[in-house]
Amino acid sequence: MNEKMNLTETRLILNKLGVIPNKSLGQNFLIDRNILIKMINEAEISKEETVLEIGAGLGALTTELEKKAKKVYAYEIDKILYQYLKDKFSISTNVEIINADALKSDIPPHDKIVSNIPYTITGPILEIFYYNGENSPVGIMIIENSLSKRISDLKKYKNFSRIGVTFNAFMDLINKYQISRNCFYPIPGIDLALIKIKPKTTLNSFLKEPIKRKFFIEFIAGITPYKNKTFSNSLKLFIKNKPSLALSKSEIIKFIKSNSISDEKVFHKEIDELIATCELLFEYTN
Numbered sequence: 001m002n003e004k005m006n007l008t009e010t011r012l013i014l015n016k017l018g019v020i021p022n023k024s025l026g027q028n029f030l031i032d033r034n035i036l037i038k039m040i041n042e043a044e045i046s047k048e049e050t051v052l053e054i055g056a057g058l059g060a061l062t063t064e065l066e067k068k069a070k071k072v073y074a075y076e077i078d079k080i081l082y083q084y085l086k087d088k089f090s091i092s093t094n095v096e097i098i099n100a101d102a103l104k105s106d107i108p109p110h111d112k113i114v115s116n117i118p119y120t121i122t123g124p125i126l127e128i129f130y131y132n133g134e135n136s137p138v139g140i141m142i143i144e145n146s147l148s149k150r151i152s153d154l155k156k157y158k159n160f161s162r163i164g165v166t167f168n169a170f171m172d173l174i175n176k177y178q179i180s181r182n183c184f185y186p187i188p189g190i191d192l193a194l195i196k197i198k199p200k201t202t203l204n205s206f207l208k209e210p211i212k213r214k215f216f217i218e219f220i221a222g223i224t225p226y227k228n229k230t231f232s233n234s235l236k237l238f239i240k241n242k243p244s245l246a247l248s249k250s251e252i253i254k255f256i257k258s259n260s261i262s263d264e265k266v267f268h269k270e271i272d273e274l275i276a277t278c279e280l281l282f283e284y285t286n
Contacts, residue, residue: 006031006060010185013058017080021186025078026118029057030142032183035194040064042175042196043114043140052110052137054102054125055118059085065114066095073110075102103128116142119190123163131170131217133208136199145191148176160267162224166217168271169207171197204272206279218242219278227267231277232256234266245285255284 010029014021021027030036039061045051045068056062056074058081065072072095076082082099089095098105103124117125122143130136149156150164152173167173175196181187207213222238229237235252239245247255256263259280262273269277 006033007185010058013084017084019078019080022078024120026055026120027057027078028116028119028184028186028188030060030116030183031185032180033060035142035179035183036061036064038177038194039114039116039140039142040068042194043068043112043138045069045112045114049111050109052102052107052113052115054113054115056085056097057081057116059088061114061116062089062095066092070094072096073098073108075100075105077101110137112137113139113141115140119144119188119192122147126163126167127217130197130199131166131213133210133213134199134203136170138199139197140194141197142179142192142194145178145193148173148178148193148195151195152176154271157227157267160224160227162221165220165224165271165274167197169216169220169275170200170203172200173197204275206275206282212279212282215282216275216278219281220274223266228265230263231261231266231269232263235281247285255281259284 010031021029045065047070049069050071050073051065051069053062053065053072053074056076059074062072062074062085066089074085074095075098076085077100079099082097085097089097103121113129130139147163150159150161151167153159154164154168173195177194179192179194181191207216219238222241223234226234226237232252236249239247239252261277
């Protein structure tokens, strides 16, 4: 099936269902079969693996996953599309269609996430499924291209961000491909990228414990908005917005000096340095 035929079929199905693509739900349907096959090839799914798909849409990707995986859990929040998918895969022995918000659900165990994910919830998806310690799934996902730049090149000031730092503390980016907007219907107003990610082979021990992991995520969220400030100033602002730490300005200076922490601008710091500093702060305040 070529792209034009795929676009025609997509429009016909949506019209028949009475579905107008919902921008707030990130409903941009993938219509290029070449990209579907690229995703499947990158996923390297074995017959023993379980795959999670978030935002199954009209089931184009689900159809390909069905051929490869032992089990596919396909989540679709739209009730009309869910019913369409239930009918489409009614005789499938390895696809389970679930009408629920994947961000608020008790997700079954899975080995990989393969999805054209709703772009509006990329950040929460990464946080829920990938920043949870060890045994995170491999991911093959279509995301905003600007976001893919933030997780792939932290050396540029523009790309240094909360999501980029946090991602690189937990995950490795294996492959990245930019995708034309014309591969989707309706055509989105943003550039997109296909990424393949996997959990770090050796996760920093500080990030393995839930309470410490939560502290780290809050720490990065608290200092990266002030990336152009010195570390001491960004730390003051973070603590000001987190009263539970209850550190005075003099205590902050003491903490920095006693631990010989470099007071350079935040965006100059390396990931490992930020993790180590966060661990010192956790110990200092607990």
